[in-house]
Amino acid sequence: MSRRCRSWWVPRVAMLCIAGVAATDSLAAERPSLVNTRILTPFSANGHASTVDGRVFVGNIREDAATTTTTWVAKAFRPEAVTYDAQGKPSFASAFSYGRITQVRNGENALAFCFPNPALPYSLVDGLAVYQPYIVDSQMFNGPNMFRRRPVDIRVSQPFTAQADVSSFTTGNLETLITLTGATLRGIEPTMTSDGRLLIFQGGPLNDGGIDHLMYSYNPTPCASFGWSDPRPLSMMYNDTTSGVQRYPLARWGLKAATGEPFGDTTSGPLLRGAYPWVDHEGRNVTYTSVLYKDGARREAVSLIGVDTGFAAYHIDGAINTGRNDIAHLFYSGPMWNFEKERAPAQNFPRGASNESQYLPVTKSHDVIALFGSNTSDYNEIDVGELRDPFQVLSLPMNELVTRAGTYDVTRTPDYSGYFFTGTLTGSAFTSAGNFVTQSTSGSLWEPHGKGKALMLPGGGALTVNLADAAGTVRGVGALVRGFTVQLSVKPDASLHAGCTTGNPYRYLVQKAGALDLIYEADNTVQMSFVINGTRVRLGRSPPLPLDAWTHLAYTWDGVTGGFREYINGVPSGRALPVAPGSFRMGTGVLSIGAGNVLNVESCPINGEGSFKGAIDEVRFFSHARSARSICMISPGADCLDEAIQETPTEGQFGMSQQAFQCNSYSALGSRACSSAMHRVCAQRGAHDALANSTNVFETIQQLIGHRPPISLLGALAAATPTEVSVACAPIQHESVAVTFEELARLHTLCTDDRAAQTFDCTAAAHRWCNKLGWTTGQIFEVTSRSWVGCFNSGLIQDVPKDQLGPASNAGAFMNTDSKLEVSRWCQARGYGAGVVQELRSGYLAQTHCFQPAATVPWKLNP
Secondary structure (H helix, E strand, O other): OOHHHOOOOOOHHHOOOOOOOOOOHHHOOOOOOOOOOOEEOOOOOOOEEEOOOOOEEEEEEEEEOOOOEEEEEEEEEOHHHOEEOOOOOEEOOOOEOOOEEEEEEOOOOOEEEEOOOOOOOOEEEOOEEEEOOEEEEEOOOOOOOOEEEEEEEEEEEOOOOOOOEEEEEEEOOOEEOEEOOOOEOOOEEEEEOOOOOEEEEEEOOOOOOOOOEEEEEEOOOOOOOEEEOOOEEHHHHHHOOOHHHHOOHHHOOOOEOOOOOEOOOOOOOOOOEOEEEEEOOOOOEEEEEEEEOOOOOEEEEEEEEEHHHOOEOEEOOOOOOOEOOOOOOOOEEOOOOOOOOOOOHHHOOOOOOOOOOOOOOOOOOOOEEEEEEOOOOEEEEEEOHHHHOOOEEEEEOOOOEEOOOOOEEOOEEOOOOOOOOOEEEEEOOEEOOEOHHHOOOOOOOOOOOOOOOOEEEOOOEEEEEEEOOOOOOOEOOOEOEOEEEEEEEEEEOOOOOOOOOOOOOOEEEEEEOOOEEEEEOOOOOEEEEEEEOOEEEEEEEOOOOOOOOOEEEEEEEEOOOOEEEEEEOOEEOOOOOOEOOOOEOOOOEEEEEOOOOOOOOOOOOOOOOEEOOEEEEEEEEEOOOOOHHHHHHOOOOOOOHHHHHHOOOOHHHHOHHHHOOOOOOHHHHHOHHHHHHHHHHHHHHHHHHHHHOOOOHHHHHHHHHOOOOOOOOOEEEEEEOOOEEEEEEOOOOOEEEEEOHHHHHOOOOOOOOHHHOOOHHHHHHHHHHHHHOOOOEEEEEEEOOOEEEEEEOOOEEEEEEHHHHOHHHHOOOOOOHHHHHHHHHHHHOOOOOEEEEEEEEOOOEEEEEEEOOOEEEEEEOOO
């Protein structure tokens, strides 16, 4: 099947390349993964910042110490001029305009924009887009570093076209930033949230001009010159009692190193060392450099820390960190999601514009950060969507570990599952110094490849992990599970079997005694085994794998049905596999990767149980049976989506707790976890059922194959017992879109972040958002780094006195299980399948929306 007949998330019956559908623009070629691809750009500066809409970049291009003069350039970024080659790789050759320069005195080489009203970053005057923010920088010459602000006026001609350029660039008078205690705010390399209230920078805990630590200061008045809080280390943000500070997701929890060690929560503790920070627009995450470069400055190991990393330091494994000490990494910034293909036109600048043909990021996943570097003149994409998967048991990127002190430890690799099962290299094993090992042999983006650094195994080496779980509560380690997935990438050495002419020289890729093992056989096949209910179940040999090339392997087990599945490069192998229902856990103790638990250094292990030769990357375990789509989506270069989206899920995957493990009881049915679980079963099985019953197949398919959704088919409670739930899937005619909490808070001030996602405040905000798009009804159905809102039209909308709905609704508990069921029963009594409450009027009238579901399907809570 050609890529022109692809979609992102479609059941088997929808894979029809029917007349008229295949020719639509929405069926463009599938997008490659760029997480391992660094792309050069013509934008170069010694420090820069980009506007909140991502369309203007300002950077420092010249410094003259003798005259204390700094030259800034302002360039228009033109997404309309981005082009794509046959593989989907973007080119930025014409994406930056020539620009205009201006000169400032005593300027520092880093700067940050501050917009008093980020919802309106520009005004249109006589055909020009006029930007009038403040620029915050730090004094570079003649004295200590002090932050200042100055107003700027940047005018863009032919805005929002491939010919956009800066027609003028002027600056106003300087003002020093002053704290509430009257001190000057000191540091370098400022970055600010889009609301203009949170400033993060490199500085020191004494506010004396010292540097090498990530610091923050807060001001309730956006972009003000006076009233900044005394600077505090970023790792102390979570114990700041200021209500304004606590609204930022970064303040939710203490920060940790990659090993799980906490960063200091006092000024004398082990503080987070970093340089060149960039904070995203909503204050969720900070990108920074964490390790000293060979010139003695902290310019190595671009890292991320915040909500989307579980508040642990994430040394990014991928394109942006090309190799240890190969280039100095300084300033990065990103346009957030302003150029995302899936973004609704109502969210774009200008309003109503489409990102359909020119878009960033390219990598197709829920949450990809696009970052432009100025000193490095490059563009990189970072996928953070997988970092927060709640079913992760182990996630080993195979890059070097960055210690809490900010140094490389090349003898270990971090675990990003959240359990901190750090891996240790033994024997001859080592981590590759650069990313060239994980590139595809041909350089093609559509040939399977690894990601970032890899575990290199010349023979006689391994990476070991000590699985510890004293309380027996880690799912899949000490606690039993009813599903499991093993996923990794392997590249066998071309000389793996050289000289091995006798015996059975098989080798271990993975071994956990008494639990599981993956063996690389002498005929270049692999064989997975699991110990289920105390019995070792062997899956037999896979098709042969190529030597000296990357192959993505995945094995899933559904403990409810007992079914196993094998995936090679994201595609089901189709082999007949055993069936073994039951429970599984790995248990505590040593897991070995690249060799057995007993290290065998023989180059030709005649009796087997030898060490692997080659490279291994991205070893990940999950405590449920992953979907084919999920496996495909994180297999870079695998041309697998056609097959993945046609793979029928197993019955066990559709238990509510197998979609979100916290959705495991009647009382949890009103929770965010169950909202997510209901969406996932609807988006997979419900879509199949809805299409089968559709009276308008063409229109239904168009809904299923668009870039937006990922098909929402959010779920609402239709009925429930303590063991089972009937899920009413929203109508096929719908629209789903990712909406930032910053956008939702403009519609309801209490819908501030994902902590509020499952509140009536955010329900009201989602309703108002969908009204803006022309739909009657809206619900948040998923939360990743943003909320995902599904919009549809209801058949009956009526203000109902809440006491007529039932006791739970009368108490105002609209988000709990009982109230949701009361609302659906009220709608069912009027001939509808389910219903939701959107707003509360006059304190007692519940605006009730009743709809006919695309499908209503019963599922067990705990299969």
